[in-house]
Amino acid sequence: MxxxxxxxxxxxxxxxxxxxxxxxxxxxxxxxxHEGHLSLVKVAKKKSDVLVVSIFINPTQFGPKDxxxxxxxxxxxxxxxxxxxxxxxxxxxxxxxMYPEGYDTYVEVENLTRLLEGVSRPEHFKGVTxxxxxLFNIVQPDIAVFGxxxxxxxxxxxxxxxxxxxxxxxxxxxxxxxxxxxxLSSRNMYLSDKEKNEALVLYQSLxxxxxxxxxxxxxxxxxxxxxxxxxxxxxxxxxDYIAINDSETLRPLKKLKGDVLISFAVxxxxxxxxxxxxxxx
Amino acid sequence: MxxxxxxxxxxxxxxxxxxxxxxxxxxxxxxxxHEGHLSLVKVAKKKSDVLVVSIFINPTQFGPKDxxxxxxxxxxxxxxxxxxxxxxxxxxxxxxxMYPEGYDTYVEVENLTRLLEGVSRPEHFKGVTxxxxxLFNIVQPDIAVFGxxxxxxxxxxxxxxxxxxxxxxxxxxxxxxxxxxxxLSSRNMYLSDKEKNEALVLYQSLxxxxxxxxxxxxxxxxxxxxxxxxxxxxxxxxxDYIAINDSETLRPLKKLKGDVLISFAVxxxxxxxxxxxxxxx
Numbered sequence: 410m411x412x413x414x415x416x417x418x419x420x421x422x423x424x425x426x427x428x429x430x431x432x433x434x435x436x437x438x439x440x441x442x443h444e445g446h447l448s449l450v451k452v453a454k455k456k457s458d459v460l461v462v463s464i465f466i467n468p469t470q471f472g473p474k475d476x477x478x479x480x481x482x483x484x485x486x487x488x489x490x491x492x493x494x495x496x497x498x499x500x501x502x503x504x505x506x507m508y509p510e511g512y513d514t515y516v517e518v519e520n521l522t523r524l525l526e527g528v529s530r531p532e533h534f535k536g537v538t539x540x541x542x543x544l545f546n547i548v549q550p551d552i553a554v555f556g557x558x559x560x561x562x563x564x565x566x567x568x569x570x571x572x573x574x575x576x577x578x579x580x581x582x583x584x585x586x587x588x589x590x591x592x593l594s595s596r597n598m599y600l601s602d603k604e605k606n607e608a609l610v611l612y613q614s615l616x617x618x619x620x621x622x623x624x625x626x627x628x629x630x631x632x633x634x635x636x637x638x639x640x641x642x643x644x645x646x647x648x649d650y651i652a653i654n655d656s657e658t659l660r661p662l663k664k665l666k667g668d669v670l671i672s673f674a675v676x677x678x679x680x681x682x683x684x685x686x687x688x689x690x
Numbered sequence: 691m692x693x694x695x696x697x698x699x700x701x702x703x704x705x706x707x708x709x710x711x712x713x714x715x716x717x718x719x720x721x722x723x724h725e726g727h728l729s730l731v732k733v734a735k736k737k738s739d740v741l742v743v744s745i746f747i748n749p750t751q752f753g754p755k756d757x758x759x760x761x762x763x764x765x766x767x768x769x770x771x772x773x774x775x776x777x778x779x780x781x782x783x784x785x786x787x788m789y790p791e792g793y794d795t796y797v798e799v800e801n802l803t804r805l806l807e808g809v810s811r812p813e814h815f816k817g818v819t820x821x822x823x824x825l826f827n828i829v830q831p832d833i834a835v836f837g838x839x840x841x842x843x844x845x846x847x848x849x850x851x852x853x854x855x856x857x858x859x860x861x862x863x864x865x866x867x868x869x870x871x872x873x874l875s876s877r878n879m880y881l882s883d884k885e886k887n888e889a890l891v892l893y894q895s896l897x898x899x900x901x902x903x904x905x906x907x908x909x910x911x912x913x914x915x916x917x918x919x920x921x922x923x924x925x926x927x928x929x930d931y932i933a934i935n936d937s938e939t940l941r942p943l944k945k946l947k948g949d950v951l952i953s954f955a956v957x958x959x960x961x962x963x964x965x966x967x968x969x970x971x
Contacts, residue, residue, distance in 0.1 A: 416855055424857060430709055511939070513802055514819070514853035518795045538795070539854075542823075546855040572795035573820075574697055574827040576705060658792070 410492050412499045419500045420547045431458040435550030440464035441481040445585040445593035449554040452582045461548050463500040470536030516542040518565045525561050538569050558584040560685045592684045599680040607643040608677045614639050615686045618671045627665045629653040649674035665690045691773050693780045700781045701828045712739040716831030721745035722762040726866040726874035730835040733863045742829050744781040751817030797823040799846045806842050819850050839865040841966045873965045880961040888924040889958045895920050896967045899952045908946045910934040930955035937968050946971045
């Protein structure tokens with residue numbers, strides 16, 4: 410595996426690979442891998458001739474109250490894990506190479522980003538779409554893999570790819586969970602044992618929603634209320650939002666119909682956790 | 691010359707050409723060609739193996755008061771002229787293929803677009819950078835040619851290309867003028883004979899500025915005042931702005947130094963004309 414820091418260099422390499430008709434698979438990450446990241450990397454490996462992974466803690470997608478400065482890092486371990494999977498190129502740019510002086514250009518998906526995560530993190534998706542557009546232009550992947558865990562992100566990226574005519578196929582890979590059901594997240598490391606234990610209610614609330622739907626419930630309000638009640642039984646859990654939306658347009662649904670996304674953000678102690686399930690109704 | 695309407699189709703063709711290691715030259719236009727456009731096309735032809743020209747009257751770059759609906763068209767003539775130059779592919783998409791239902795993504799250069807043309811046309815450059823980003827992703831050019839006439843546009847596009855890591859070289863080709871000095875523009879056709887005659891003052895004002903600088907004048911205010919006075923002698927001419935800026939950063943200059951851009955927008959009758967010169971001081 411080659412580790413490359415220069416955007417120009419990896420871009421030239423990828424351009425050459427394209428001209429050799431290699432299929433480039435790509436997974437953009439912020440590093441500090443858990444099994445969730447690695448599952449995306451494995452999917453990309455399977456579907457490509459050459460696998461490129463990027464590690465870049467992107468400042469523009471963090472809000473002023475977010476955890477940019479304390480975001481965890483372990484490049485040495487990340488490298489070892491990528492090598493084991495057979496990653497060919499690891500792209501690890503510096504901030505000053507990605508956002509040089511006078512940087513002035515942003516990519517924004519305007520409406521899909523106003524709801525759900527966009528409400529409490531208004532600049533977040535603008536940072537995500539900007540960095541992903543940059544990385545797509547640098548790496549020129551044929552396929553790129555994102556996680557179902559950040560569902561809205563995947564929907565927004567797909568919209569951007571379609572709208573801006575990027576020549577890349579987006580694959581959304583399933584959420585990886587602990588045995589307890591807790592979705593893997595780099596932010597789980599911030600949880601104390603007690604908080605982690607309380608956080609198990611989150612997956613339980615998704616299962617509750619699923620069971621209600623299986624029993625015929627179609628009223629969005631009723632499902633969200635039951636979920637909220639269950640989560641609020643935990644003293645350290647504070648619901649930011651619970652939402653039920655169309656899984657493609659993200660339109661909020663009063664009555665459940667079609668491909669439905671049930672999602673939430675909940676603070677457990679100081680740590681904000683998100684999770685979701687997609688259900689065909 | 692092949693005429694192609696489908697973005698997917700031309701994208702596939704261009705991707706194949708890239709893999710055959712062809713150099714793709716590209717000129718994005720809104721059609722209704724004059725010698726100015728054709729000069730850009732000729733530059734691109736010289737520097738490429740395969741020449742792609744697009745004709746698309748892009749709705750998102752017109753403001754509500756702009757001339758989108760009456761923008762002139764003559765596709766038959768345009769085709770003939772392109773064939774004569776040896777254009778290989780003419781891409782003429784429909785609006786609904788470029789901005790399909792649910793379209794939601796925009797590319798914006800934020801600061802460079804707030805001044806000069808951006809003051810009176812606040813959404814204009816956002817429309818330009820969005821369509822050019824789309825066209826770059828579709829055509830995947832190695833080089834793309836823009837005109838010096840729309841100087842700020844060229845600066846903004848270069849900024850976008852650098853910031854979003856597009857793999858394309860931007861060439862800025864000189865402004866083509868009538869013998870009288872009037873810069874060629876599709877909008878000149880809106881001018882009556884009398885208006886056109888008065889519009890000659892515009893080039894004269896640029897020459898005046900040039901002479902003042904050659905005589906040692908470095909005070910931006912004085913140059914702009916003299917230009918304004920000259921233009922205002924024509925009863926149908928109304929100055930929108932006259933500006934002197936650094937030609938790369940577009941920073942307004944009080945004292946002239948370095949690569950300087952002298953530019954203006956002036957309404958002659960109902961028609962808004964722009965022109966500029968770049969001078970090394």
